[in-house]
Amino acid sequence: MTRPSTVRCVTNSPQQIRDDAAAVLHSALAGDGDAVVGTFDAVVDRSGLAGAYGVAWCLAAAMVGDEVPRGACALDFPGIDQAGYDTRWVARFVSAYANADVDTGEALFGAAAADGLLSDCLLTLAGSTVATLRHRAG
Template identity: 80%
Template sequence: MTDLPEQTLDDAAAVLRSALSGDGDGVVGTFDAVVDRSGLAGAYGVAWCLAATMLGDAPATTGAALDFPGIDQAGYDTRWVARFVSAYANHDADTGEALFGAAVADGLLPDCLLTLAGSTVATLRSRDTP
């Protein structure tokens, strides 16, 4: 994650601050500002950074299998997040980019990014729970 531009890290931190405070409009607003400034590639970088944050210091492996019970019955945004995080875990940027593009084409990228931010926050909070 350290090879990301400083602006991407700052944007990801702003998304997380908004998500931590329950400010969904702030999350969406930050992503909108990133798209205005850097296009969809900038938003993708922030999303990739959130996936990295969610996984934390997990060992770098390929072929990681993440367990998402009931994922087939979940909504589009939840399935997207599971697949996007799995792509990150498997160092599969091509799949991550394809998922991002599909969410754009389906008109559901804002929902997916909001769910990703919420999932990242939930994961961070669960790490703080003894």
């Protein structure tokens, strides 16, 4: 991709979080799921779950993009009720971002962590973000 990264649209995040999000996207673009998980693990080691949440929020920002006004959005996810946990989680997390609903985003993040499925959800979020960016670029 030659377009500039859309992670830049998250201006209230510390630079480290944006750098971590860029590293996750770079690994996801390369198809390296182990590196995606490794980056998230390093973020958790350094900054706890709050840091990983910040990176996930940046990925949601990249997925939604700059053209979508935040708040009062209705996102259409056909067949979402039949999808796996991680796919449903990504749809709901991105919807929370698009609607500027931090409370729901934090609750989803906490639930995935409590269910032991956060790594799967974050990996799916990274893959979905890359797929969206590729679609937007193509």
